[in-house]
Each structure stands twice: as structure tokens, then as C-alpha cells.
Amino acid sequence: MDEFRYCGRPVALGLRVVGAGVATILSAGLLAPLGLFYVSDYLCKHSELDGHRFVLRARPLALFGECLFITFLGLITLGLYLPFGLVRLLRFLCTHVEHRGRRLAFAGDALGLLFVLAWGTLLSLLTLGLLAPWCVLELFRYVADRVIVGPRRFDLDPPLLPVLGRMWPDVLLCILSLGLYLPWALDRQIRLMQPHLRTVPASEAPAVGIRAPALALVAMIFCAGLLFAYRHRHHLPLGVWETALVEQSQAAMGPTPPPEGGRVSGAGASGIADEVSTSTASNTDNETRLPVLRRPGLIAAPLAPVVASPEAVCCTDELPPGPEVRAVTGEDGTLTITNRDPSIGE
Numbered sequence: 274m275d276e277f278r279y280c281g282r283p284v285a286l287g288l289r290v291v292g293a294g295v296a297t298i299l300s301a302g303l304l305a306p307l308g309l310f311y312v313s314d315y316l317c318k319h320s321e322l323d324g325h326r327f328v329l330r331a332r333p334l335a336l337f338g339e340c341l342f343i344t345f346l347g348l349i350t351l352g353l354y355l356p357f358g359l360v361r362l363l364r365f366l367c368t369h370v371e372h373r374g375r376r377l378a379f380a381g382d383a384l385g386l387l388f389v390l391a392w393g394t395l396l397s398l399l400t401l402g403l404l405a406p407w408c409v410l411e412l413f414r415y416v417a418d419r420v421i422v423g424p425r426r427f428d429l430d431p432p433l434l435p436v437l438g439r440m441w442p443d444v445l446l447c448i449l450s451l452g453l454y455l456p457w458a459l460d461r462q463i464r465l466m467q468p469h470l471r472t473v474p475a476s477e478a479p480a481v482g483i484r485a486p487a488l489a490l491v492a493m494i495f496c497a498g499l500l501f502a503y504r505h506r507h508h509l510p511l512g513v514w515e516t517a518l519v520e521q522s523q524a525a526m527g528p529t530p531p532p533e534g535g536r537v538s539g540a541g542a543s544g545i546a547d548e549v550s551t552s553t554a555s556n557t558d559n560e561t562r563l564p565v566l567r568r569p570g571l572i573a574a575p576l577a578p579v580v581a582s583p584e585a586v587c588c589t590d591e592l593p594p595g596p597e598v599r600a601v602t603g604e605d606g607t608l609t610i611t612n613r614d615p616s617i618g619e
Contacts, residue, residue, distance in 0.1 A: 277427075277470045279463050281319035287456020289315050294452075306340035307333055316463075317370055322422065322472070327377075331369035339365050356387035363416065372422055380426070380479075381419040389415050399497060406440035407433075413466070418479035422472065426479070431469040439465055 293308020310333045317327040343358035360383045367377040393408030410431070417429040443458035603609060 276323065277467060277472075278321045279316075279319060279467050280321065281315065281460065281463070283457045283460035286312075286315060286460055290456055290459065306337040309340070310336045313366060322372060325373045328371045329366075329369060330371055331366070335369075336365070356390065357383040359383075360386055367420060375423045378421040379416075379419055380421055381416065386415065399494070406437055406444055410436060410440065417470065421475050424475055425472040426475045426477075427470060428473045428477075428479070429466060429470050431466055436465060 289308075289312050293305070293312055296304040296308050310329075310331070314329045317329045320327050339362065343354070343361060346354040347358055360379070360381055363381065364379045367379040370377045389412055393405075393412060397405040397408055410433075414429045414431075417427045420427045440462065443454070443461055446454040447458050
């Protein structure tokens with residue numbers, strides 16, 4: 274296994290990156306190809322594989338013409354040529370880089386790169402940029418795995434969590450420093466990837482480039498669905514589900530007798546309550562009125578379970594006065610139910 278080593282310095286790389294950025298801004302993007310050339314030339318001169326450095330053989334004007342052609346095609350196609358243009362640019366750079374007298378090659382395709390860019394952009398938007406470093410890492414891995422050096426190709430396989438644990442602080446420092454920390458961040462990331470970049474036979478197929486972020490995309494969509502359901506919970510039939518759960522829980526708990534001295538109301542042709550509801554009030558005498566019983570009278574019966582029905586629970590202020598039932602449990606265990614018409618009086 275060949276060994277890859279980067280021996281650049283953050284200050285020298287930073288000067289080139291800052292100079293390329295300033296020139297690109299001042300020239301409205303016209304000098305961006307020249308900045309890309311000088312940054313690529315520095316990275317090649319300070320990168321070694323098996324003790325031999327890489328050499329960039331391209332000319333600045335040739336790279337400028339290539340970028341101008343890609344930009345023109347991107348404009349007339351309204352951006353649809355972007356993935357094809359990126360692949361064309363990568364192939365141009367690789368074919369103009371030499372290692373031990375042999376030219377490099379790029380074996381990627383536009384559809385594969387478009388797929389990586391598409392899910393990376395979607396994942397970044399769903400997480401509000403939180404997983405953007407993850408997507409950049411997968412993009413680098415896709416490109417590196419398709420760079421061929423003679424009979425071998427690169428294989429980048431860094432541990433995910435440690436790499437992301439160092440990428441997020443660098444991104445935060447770049448934001449807080451208004452971009453001044455960018456050279457040191459680039460140098461740290463290159464040195465972080467260095468031990469995990471190796472070469473394998475070119476006959477081995479590279480990874481497809483979706484790996485764990487595809488699972489993260491599914492998880493983010495699931496979380497977004499939960500947040501949407503929580504926000505619009507008032508429009509969901511939660512009341513029906515809650516009623517069904519209450520009925521199931523009451524059926525599982527079984528019937529419960531009414532409290533001693535409580536006043537309940539219910540319905541029944543013979544004066545025996547079939548459905549009784551109890552309500553707790555601030556007074557010692559609990560009462561709920563329902564206009565369902567029609568015959569006054571006094572009935573004494575053995576103690577029997579009285580089941581409260583959810584349909585019998587209501588507000589007494591909303592019901593007109595009517596016949597009611599008073600249930601009292603005696604010392605001998607007898608339930609006395611009094612069916613009284615309030616129009617008769619005490």
C-alpha cells in the first residue's frame with residue numbers, strides 16, 4: 274500500500290486562497306480560473322505519493338479557456354450542464370497532473386456526481402446546514418475514489434464521527450472569524466484526511482458515494498414529518514383516538530362502584546341506572562343531572578357495580594332540571610337508589 278503525505282504550510286496555502294478569493298470578487302469571477310490554478314499547483318507540489326511529488330503541467334490560459342467554455346455552456350443550458358462541466362473540469366485537471374511521469378485520470382461520471390450533489394443539497398437544506406460538512410466529506414470521497422494513478426486508484430475511507438467532530442468546529446471558527454481561519458481549516462482537513470487516503474488496484478470498483486448520509490436523509494425526512502404532524506396536531510383526529518383509548522382503558526380496568534353518599538344520574542326503564550356518571554365538586558354532595566328517568570319511586574336493591582359511561586358526563590349548567598337518581602350505600606351493603614321528580618318537592 275502506497276503512502277500519501279501532505280507537507281504544505283497553512284500560511285502559504287492561506288495566502289493563495291485569500292488571493293484567489295479577492296481576485297475573483299474584484300473581477301466578478303473572471304479571474305477565478307487563475308486562482309484555481311495557483312491553489313491546485315501549490316497542493317500538487319506539496320503532496321507526495323510513495324515518496325514522489327505530483328506536478329501540474331497545465332497552463333493558466335488553458336485552464337482559463339476550459340472554465341470559460343464550461344461557464345458558457347452552463348449559462349445557455351440554465352445550469353443543467355453544471356454536473357457535466359464539473360466532471361469535464363476534473364478530467365482536465367487530472368490529465369494535466371503527473372506522478373512519476375504518468376498522467377492521472379478521473380473515472381467519474383456526471384450522473385453519479387449529480388446524484389451526490391442532489392442528495393447532499395437536500396440533506397443540507399433539511400438540517401438547516403447542520404450536516405453540510407457531512408455532504409462535503411462525501412463529495413470529496415466520491416472524487417478521490419475515482420482518481421486513477423497508473424494501475425491504482427485512490428481510496429478515501431475516513432471514520433465518520435471523528436472527522437465530523439473536527440469539521441464542525443473548523444466551520445464555526447471560519448464563520449466567527451469572517452473567513453480568516455479558512456487557510457488553517459483547509460490545512461487541518463487535508464492533514465486529517467491524509468492517514469485515511471490509500472491506493473488500491475484500479476480494478477476494484479469504488480463506493481457509490483451515498484453510504485451513511487442516505488440513512489441520515491431518511492431520518493431527517495422522518496423527523497420533518499413528526500414536526501409537521503406536531504405543528505398541525507389540531508387538524509388531526511386526535512379526539513377520536515383519545516376517546517377510543519379511554520374506552521379501551523375503562524374496559525380493561527372493569528366496573529367501579531360509585532363513591533359512598535354520591536349522587537349519580539343514569540337511564541333505565543325500571544329505575545335501575547344502566548349508565549351512571551360521577552363528578553367531583555367542591556361540596557361534599559357530588560351530583561350530575563341528566564333528564565333521562567321518568568318514574569319516581571324508591572327502589573332498594575343489593576349492591577351492584579355501576580359503570581360510568583363517557584357519554585353520560587356533561588355539564589349540569591347546560592341541562593334543564595329533570596328527574597334524578599340518588600344512590601346511597603347502607604351499612605349492610607345495600608345500594609338504595611331514589612328516583613325523585615324535582616317538580617314534586619322534598
